[in-house]
Amino acid sequence: MAAAAMAPKLSASSSTAKELTTHPIVTGSSVLAVKFAGGVMMASDTLASYGSMARFPDVQRLRQVSDGVIIGASGEMSDFDFAMRLLDELRVESECAEDGAELDAGEVHHYLTRVMYNRRNKFNPLWNQLVVAGTKDGKPVLGVVDQIGTAFEADFTATGFGKHMAVPQMREHWRADMTEGEARELLEGCMRVLFYRDCRTINRMQIAKVTATGSVVSPAYSLDTEWSLKSFKKEASPEDGSW
């Protein structure tokens, strides 16, 4: 009796212990976003990696939820698709009510925080860092929520490797009164550094913009790069590489 109680349960269900999403499979790298005067701008590359393999080079990671809301995602791409499907269901439900109401960025962000936190509590998270951009009452909104439900709003933000490589640049160069052009220049600068330094990115990116008048996601394009910089040169000594 006592022995039986101590023996580990080996029923079919417990031996193949219930395993939920413990790691992401097909992933996207950084998403960057900054507020500028009158709106929010976001950038990401179009790569979805399979581990370290650059498996899907043409995945759109910045997507429009509605005219006034854009979401960018790092992490598991299938979970991102799922989250977008939830939002589409909400949209249809809301349109069927025919009351003219539409979720704004603040509401979409809050909804996603509830979904992400709820899934984390089920130990089955949506493995993403989601960046929500839009406007609320004419003012720019930029929100972030990750797979454990951590959520906040910020003036500028970055996910993934960008958290380490882009945020310092944003801290240095971001201003609340940035023009659209300056915001774009800042994001492209950050994306360029990420392309140089992050092994899970490619030089094929998109920019998205939301202002009070609506949103656009640009077609994919490449940045000019400069590889002759001194710090990129492999020195003669094997210990002294570019890093």
Next chain:
Amino acid sequence: MAAGYDYATNVISSEGKVYQLEYAAKAVESSGTTVGVQCKDGVILASEKLMMSKMLVDSTCKVVHKVDDQIGVAYSGIGPDGKSIVGLAQNIAHKYKQNYGERIAPGVLAQQLGDILYAYTSYAAYRPFGAHALVCGYDEDHKESQLYLCELDGTVTRYWGTAVGKGARSARTEIQKLKLTEKTCAEALPLLAKILHTVHDPSKDKPFVLEAGWATDATKGTFSRVPKDVLAAADAEGKAASEADGAAHGGAAAAAAGDA
């Protein structure tokens, strides 16, 4: 005549009738008329929404509803039953999209809705719905708009144009004359408004509000309510045309509405 055969839907009378279904249909025959037509460039639903009180807000108790991006449902009959049917249709569309990742075709939705309406006629514990539903929408596979009628007994039929409700009979005759498949939705709307004004008898019926929705090429197959200004213009045009006809035929229109 019914002699005890009319209490349950699971009994067929010796004349071969299920009386409960006929009684339920009476509920439809005493409610506002709803018309649906397939036109050259889309499909329209229009309803004569009878207002039980002068104090009711115009937009209340809607009878034309959107149920998915490209599909609309309108009903005639007992209000809450109609609302419930709309809810069922929304559920069907939602589930279909979850399962198959694409939008449901109007014909598939109408069939599934019909299955549910039928189920409600075959169990002693349920009563049939007291409303007919018109389902319209854009079929993405066949690249065309379609109109279906789901009757409360579960019958599902596709029409070029049809009507249900109080003035259904004369409305159907009028629709047939108009050859709306050769007209655009924008052209058809005032004509439908005219029909609804014609079958409406102000001396007997409660006042009504015109409701309409369409899925047209202009809305890219999306079902939406007809914009307020367009609807108001069509309503006024239809009313004027109906009154002009009535004056010309010496009240023949009112008589037609009376026998419907």
